[in-house]
Amino acid sequence: MSVQTLVDQFRSFLPREAILFEAEDLRPYECDGLSAYRQLPGAVVLPQTEEQIVKILQLCHATRTPLVARGAGTGLSGGALPHAQGVLMSLAKLNKIIAIDPLARTARVQPGVRNLAISEAAALYGLYYAPDPSSQIACSIGGNVAENSGGVHCLKYGLTVHNILKLRVLTIEGECLEIGGDSLDSAGYDLLALMTGSEGMLGIVIEITVKLLPKPEKAQLVMTAFDDVLKAGNAVANVIAAGIIPAGMEMMDKITIHAVEEFLHAGYDLNAAAILLCESDGSAEEVADEIERIQAIMQQSGATGIRTSRDEAERLKLWAGRKAAFPAAGRVSPDYYCMDGTIPRKRLAEVLHGIDQLSQQYGLRCMNVFHAGDGNLHPLILYDANRPGELEKAEEFGGKILEMCIHAGGTITGEHGVGMEKINQMCIQFKTDELQIFHAVKAAFDPLGLLNPGKAVPTLHRCAELGAMHVHHGELKFADLPRF
């Protein structure tokens, strides 16, 4: 169906300003947080009510039109990249906090509500929403559900999947599913887990009930410098071995420390090979106990310098450096490409060494920030898109890092999602049979494949072609597939 015909039909139930189809109006929607991938959609719709969304879905279904949902557009894997022949549906206007139940410790919110806005609204009751992705000031809760977003506190407080109770979901046919409940579990299969992190491929989330937690009484941070990355990695293991689950545990490598310090003057040790930020939260007594033990462990692990925040201002200042790692990368390089692999922590030194070698091989610098507690590594590859071929080189470098994460027993994405970006690496992480199950799950919800087509799970054909190009350890992947 032509865009014009679709737009005409949208006009029968959407106000004029809720339909965009001129190129200049579509431009802001051509990419999400991964700006290297751009595509104009056929049209953009901005519904405000559930009724409108149902009609949009029914129309897309009837006309076999691909539909891509978008929240705040902060995603880093191209999950909200538009489809050229499709409709992009922004859920940004569904931005109401419907209700907060302080006694039950839940909030019922629309998908366009910003992550941080939930905690701000809950603060009145001494409660907050725990998952805190670095983009929490802008990212929407609907997008968080689609990507199963984490954050710096997720070792202790969990990911999105651990912090939601119920979803209202519309299928591509426009049918409403209530998944989960106000109770802690529900009858039948755990579709709540299946929906979380499904990248807009299974349904459109139109309402989310999140769990709220009591705000910890106190938080305190220990910043430790090490002259060797391996020592910093061991320090992390030593903290865990002592039975401590820190609220946050972040590591930065030398190049990151320098980039950040130049930018922010957070007081980081420029001679350090790695800096570890370890946060404790809880009751005042608990924090005092834990901080003392953490300091001792850091000392025993070969720290070259330890600094403990004395007050809230100092704690925030020490965090500010870590939180500024991405903008700092933007200052030292015209462009950067953020990766998102997860590895078993014990393989850290080996993987960092491998990244260093690749960095030399490709002639591109790479900053490493690391959610050290849970093994989630964010290498930031620095490049200049204006230099011909450099983006391609950065992408290839990034792909190699992800393959290394798989071989280390990890995964290609810890929290950013597969989207468009890591679709090829999915062929390496999963076997044909496993990818087939993913396609089968998709088909159970969206048999025509209209929701966010081409993302998250590669076609077997794509993997076969890719397998022909990359041969690992002498074994051809997908050898069982026909080649054409």
Place this chain on the structure above:
Amino acid sequence: MQVIIEQYQALIRAAADNKTPLQIRGGGTKHFYGNAPAEQPAAFLDTTAYHGIVDYEPTELVMTARAGTRLADVEVLLTEHGQMLAFEPPHFGMAATLGGCIAAGLSGPRRAVAGAVRDFVLGLRLLDGTGKDLRFGGQVMKNVAGYDVSRLMAGALGTLGVILEVSLKVLPKPPAETTLQFSMNEAVAIERMNQWAGKPLPVSATCYVDGELFVRLSGAESTVRTAQIKLGGEVLPESEAFWQSIREQSYGFFQPGQPLWRLSVRSTAAPLVLPGKQLFEWNGGLRWLSGDDGLDAETIRQLAKDVGGHATLFRNHGSPLPVFHPLDSALMTIHRSLKQQFDPSGIFNRGRLYPDL
């Protein structure tokens, strides 16, 4: 061990070819849970042959073990390293296996604060209804590659596949624990439990039964001590045995031979007026109902639904009533479709969860 997997695959393929039901069986301790099979299984797949710890790195907080490993063995090993399964799963017998624990999806007293079985599943290996050997998730805390098929298996009662191995997140055992006891009525107990859950207190379990509220505090010595002063109450001696008796349903409330309903509801829901006796856990989110007569399934299910939850006939003692709460037709369609995709010949534990799954 590969030989055992090949035997399993042969069993599955034979059952799939003949479209005959295959019952997956571990230690048999949770055999009572779920609907009786629609027809007598033609064959059994015994998971206990495939046992043993595959990998355990205490400092990575991850354990990978084969499904047939005894749950008790897993817990002994974790205890040796000062760690635990934080969801505190019920065993219901010495023979309980890890695979059965995941498939049943049942969690114990700590669930309201720590999370459920599914929250700790990081990855698993399974055989689908065609005998394919598949792996989903992984051995790392954060992993969003592909749909979360691993967590989907928790509580699926083996209807989607045979769990072979599972990787779980494990946590350190809290160094100190104390249980406080308070006398109060139901309504006050519900309010109190929820108020405390909204405060930064180290409450790790709650139970209300026979007019008494039991609150377990876990954490650092100093935290537990301070919270104890704040909350008051009487200290319960032998508290570990008490929580174990709640978890394992050996406490007096759980009368053998009587129908037992499990109502999972909004934790703040006012007391549900029903015949029989009730015991609360999870800050009021879990309400056990025991009684031999006058319990009407329709009434119970409607009441549970009205307060945002669902009701399960947890121990049915041969009653023909369906065990699990009926699903809306749209959700049931998705369930059937998933079953069809994972187990196209419909061989695994047919009818255990819902009649046509």
